[in-house]
Amino acid sequence: xxxxxxxxxxxxxxxxxxxxxxxxxxxxxxxxxxxxxxxxxxxxxxxxxxxxxxxxxxxxxxxxxxxxxxxxxxxxxxxxxxxxxxxxxxxxxxxxxxxxxxxxxxxxxxxxxxxxxxxxxxxxxxxxxxxxxxxxxxxxxxxxxxxxxxxxxxxxxxxxxxxxxxxxxxxxxxxxxxxxxxxxxxxxxxxxxxxxxxxxxxxxxxxxxxxxxxxxxxxxxxxxxxxxxxxxxxxxxxxxx
Numbered sequence: 001x002x003x004x005x006x007x008x009x010x011x012x013x014x015x016x017x018x019x020x021x022x023x024x025x026x027x028x029x030x031x032x033x034x035x036x037x038x039x040x041x042x043x044x045x046x047x048x049x050x051x052x053x054x055x056x057x058x059x060x061x062x063x064x065x066x067x068x069x070x071x072x073x074x075x076x077x078x079x080x081x082x083x084x085x086x087x088x089x090x091x092x093x094x095x096x097x098x099x100x101x102x103x104x105x106x107x108x109x110x111x112x113x114x115x116x117x118x119x120x121x122x123x124x125x126x127x128x129x130x131x132x133x134x135x136x137x138x139x140x141x142x143x144x145x146x147x148x149x150x151x152x153x154x155x156x157x158x159x160x161x162x163x164x165x166x167x168x169x170x171x172x173x174x175x176x177x178x179x180x181x182x183x184x185x186x187x188x189x190x191x192x193x194x195x196x197x198x199x200x201x202x203x204x205x206x207x208x209x210x211x212x213x214x215x216x217x218x219x220x221x222x223x224x225x226x227x228x229x230x231x232x233x234x235x236x237x238x239x240x241x
Contacts (some may be wrong), residue, residue, distance in 0.1 A: 003046075003088055014049045017196040028040075032044065034101045039052070046082055047081065049080075051080060052079045097173060098129070098132045098137070098173040098174075100125050100128055100137065100139065100175045100180075101139045101153075101177070101181075101183055101184060102117045102140070102143065102176075103138075103176070104145045104179045105144075107123075110143065112142070113143070123198045124175065125175075128199070132197070141183070147208070148237060150182060151186060154183045154190060155186075155190065157183065158191050161187065161191050162191055162192050171194075172194070172196050173194065174187070174198050176201065176203070178204060181200030182204065185212075186209065188211045188213075189215070194216065196217050198216050198218070198219040199223070200219070200220075200221045202222070203221050
């Protein structure tokens with residue numbers, strides 16, 4: 001394949017023709033398009049043929065933090081682009097995003113703390129993108145250190161999930177830090193479908209935050225910075241697949 005997915009060489013033995021091609025997705029020989037679970041993709045031009053519904057929501061949001069997050073990376077501005085226009089590093093098999101949820105933010109330095117999470121080189125977000133083979137989108141909330149702020153954040157995230165038109169085979173992946181994991185637990189009690197993969201990092205274990213285990217297919221918790229290399233190499237793949 002060429003970098004954006006156009007077929008460079010299609011040799012095969014016998015008459016069998018593999019239907020799954022670039023990024024492991026179904027290829028339609030009649031149209032030359034790949035079905036990426038949520039949208040169709042044209043590898044010849046390196047673009048989806050329809051806009052990313054999550055990015056449209058991001059540009060239309062009245063949430064200032066969400067809007068800043070969307071526009072902070074210029075590659076998000078093109079809602080037809082594939083893998084943030086960098087297919088040598090990123091893969092976007094679903095056409096959508098895995099969600100990353102940050103934890104409590106320190107009030108005395110909240111601007112800098114928020115900037116750390118908005119930075120596209122954040123190691124947790126980068127590892128999430130690599131593990132699930134799609135760019136991880138940051139879900140931002142106030143970061144307040146109290147139950148009501150977490151509950152409100154969970155209700156917002158759950159509403160987004162419930163409103164999203166999931167396609168057959170499209171997974172819901174949440175990657176969280178600190179109390180972001182407890183927000184995910186609350187979300188599991190509010191949504192109409194399962195969280196396919198939940199990754200929590202440095203989760204504070206609290207008796208008042210309990211997940212609906214029937215709504216979480218796979219979960220793994222990482223405890224320290226030393227666990228980060230495992231996140232993308234062995235730990236996740238052993239636990240999930």
